[in-house]
Amino acid sequence: MASKGQPSKSCASSHLAEEKEIRAELQRILVSTEFKSTPRRRRLLNYLVGELLAGREKSLKGYTIATEVFGRDERFDPQADPVVRLEARRLRHDLNSYYVAAGRNDPLRINVPKGQYAPIIEWMDRDQITGSRKPLSTNSLPKHAISVAFFLRALLRRRYLVGGVVLALFGLAATVTVAVWQGQGRGDAEGHGPALAVLPFKADGGGTEQKLFGGGMADEILTSLGRFPDIRLYLPSGNDKVLDDPVEVGRRLGLTYIVDGSVGPNTERSGVVISTRLIEVQTGRIVWTGKYDRSYSAESLQVVRDDIAASVATSLGQTYGIVRTDELHRMAEDSSASVSSYGCVLQSYLYRRSLSLEAYMPALTCLEAAVQRDPGYAEAWAMLGWLEMDAGRFGWATGTRADEAYFRGLETTSKALALDANNISALKARSSIYHYLGNFAESERQQRRALALNPNDPDTMAQLGWRLAVRGRFDEGIPLLKQAIERTVNPPGWYYHLIAIHEYLEGRYSEMLSTAQTATVDGSGLSWSLVAIAEGELGHKEGAKRALANMADISPRLGRNPSEVYRRAQATDSIVQSLMSGLHKAGWQEPIKPQ
Incomplete structure (x- = not known):
């Protein structure tokens, strides 16, 4: 001894x-x-x-x-x-x-x-290095091994403004992988994502029309929420509907969230005031509140009701909306729980905000494990297809041609569509892959099909707008991008890129600078390249110099060969030439090649 x-x-x-x-x-x-x-x-x-x-x-x-x-x-x-x-x-x-x-x-x-x-x-676990990776459990890890999840700390430490409340998303602890919750009302192998019910809206005074308005509101919100993936929806029973305490209803049903609200008259004009809120059942915390004040006539009552219900569902259910942001927030706080496939999907959504390499690897590793563990989960296959495509379009798959990565992504998303023929994430991924393969007609067809399935999804709208605009169809693409931004609580930076480029091409340099600076929330080199162009056109030499330094620091590839990066996005020749002219004016110089 x-x-x-x-x-x-x-x-x-x-x-x-x-x-x-x-x-x-x-x-x-x-x-x-x-x-x-x-x-x-x-x-x-x-x-x-x-x-x-x-x-x-x-x-x-x-x-x-x-x-x-x-x-x-x-x-x-x-x-x-x-x-x-x-x-x-x-x-x-x-x-x-x-x-x-x-x-x-x-x-x-x-x-x-x-x-x-x-x-x-x-x-790495042996299964992780054979092509069929599986995440390790906490107990099986040697003490010196830590999680790939640390790559996400920088992203999760950013502050996101949601419904007027700043949510500080703290970095994940050094556990095995991203944690989400298992158990009643939580994501598991049979059902992925949070469980949610919408209670009937209470009539707060007013006449028969207000009561009718409130009676159909819950059903319309449920219908609209059903178009978004990974939110499990429940109908309360007759007994639950008459309970005064919504939290008690949620706990009895084993739910994650409850949505409730009230309908009242606007006494100053012929109108209605809708108040709604999202409650986290476990703690009784009010996550979000919304208020809608609309005029209507007897003939337009149903149209107004449906429009408000769609707005509520969009705010809650979209990829970068209230529910997913809150799930990420709670996921970051609770590092003790076990991994789930839904957690891997959430991780991939977070990666797609920044499209950064440091967030890519943990998301890829997690999704590969998810589809092995849970092969019937269409959303995990769809998001894995996205990430396989990204290895090609960003040049991360050294030794593999970009088109090989694209075809692998198509194969993976086909598995998602075999499980769910209307999986919107898979359709969007395939649209993106066809875009980078140069098949623009098929790309647009797939994206428009996804948008038809859920017209309230700003992310689907933004992707269609982005692809139309980058091919020079600004008159069609820019309105879609602006509409997506209006409907998104916390838009990713890439929503703004083509708007900034359009402003540049029209000579609106001050507007371009403001838009490009907003886009830098994603921390991408591309956003900083647009800032540099705007600063250069405005004669701000120091600002242009700083922006170029940020561009090259974040994306050395962009710093070395920006035209290649722009062309890889399938931008038209005229757009690329204009952007390169702007970069030169900002002070960018082609690196001297070693002799």
Whole structure:
């Protein structure tokens, strides 16, 4: 037996074996031709891993790295010289790219989380590296392994404005994977997503028309919500309908949320005032409230009622709406629960807000596990098809042609449609794939079919508008994009890109700058490229310079060859040429190729 305070021989042997595996992985990365990194970032990675293995990871500071790796002297000032921060960010991008492609089947992964320099090591389960990945359970993880979910911390730490309430979405804890809830009223293998009921709206004074209005409101909201995926809808029984306490109704039914409301007259004119709210059953918390004040005539009563019901359902059920934002918020707070397939779908929705490589890998890993564990879940197959396509359109699948990635995405989304012929996410993914394959007619057909199935989905509307506009059909595309923004509580940045480009082409540079700055909420290099163009046209040299630096820092590929990135989106030649002219005016110069 080992003496007190000393490791046993078996522990020491295990530690040495692990160190050997880590060094082998480091060597695989450094010698890989797919590891697109400069010599000094290779030195940085080698140094960081060496310090980790030596037990000095806690002393890894910017000053130390600057002097030890980058040859700075004792006068180094991190505020004036951001070399360490910039090179660390680029190293993270290089590592993510490596593990998307060449390192996909490596037995372990070396990552440098955002906000620190100490690497972390993640050992992959054997099933995860054979093409049929499955997430590990907390109990089966070795103590040194951590979750791929840390990639999402930066996204989840952003503040989202929802219904006037700022929801601070905190980063996930270092658990195995994204957590969602299991049990009564929660997502499980038989039913995915939150369980929700809409109670009859109470008539708050007024005459017969108000009572009729309220009586049909719940049914219309339920009908509209049924068009959105992964919300399980329930009808309360006759006894439940007369209870005064909606939370008690929700708890008795085992629901996640209750929607209720009231209908009252507008005493100043012939109109109606609808008040509604979303209640989280477990805590009784009011998540969201809405108020609608509309005029109507006897002939238009049903039209007004249906319009308000559609607005309520859109606010609640859309991809970036109230329910999914609240689910993400609670998911981030509750890191103790087990993984579910619905959690993986939520993770993919969050990835699609930013389309960032750091959010891509955990979402892909989670979805691959979800379809293995839950092969009848159409939405998981549909979102996996999206991510397989993204490997091609963003060039992340090194060694795989873009069209191969696209055809794989088509095959995967076909599985979703075989399970659910009207799966809107699968139709949208296929529309996007056909767009990038250059089959614009089929792309538009698929997208219009998705929009016909759910005319209240702003995301479907925005995608159609984006694809029409990028092909030069601004008169059709821009109104759709603006309508999607109006109907979305918290629009993603890409909703604004083509609007900014249209404003640029029309010479409305101040408007373009405002729109492009709004788009930077997604943190993408493309948004910053549009900011740079607008700043350049307005003669703001320093602003243009900062925007170009952000563009290149976030997306080195865009910084090197922006025209290739614009063309990959299938933008018309005239759009690409105009954008390149704007970038040159902003100060962008083609990098000098090494001799």
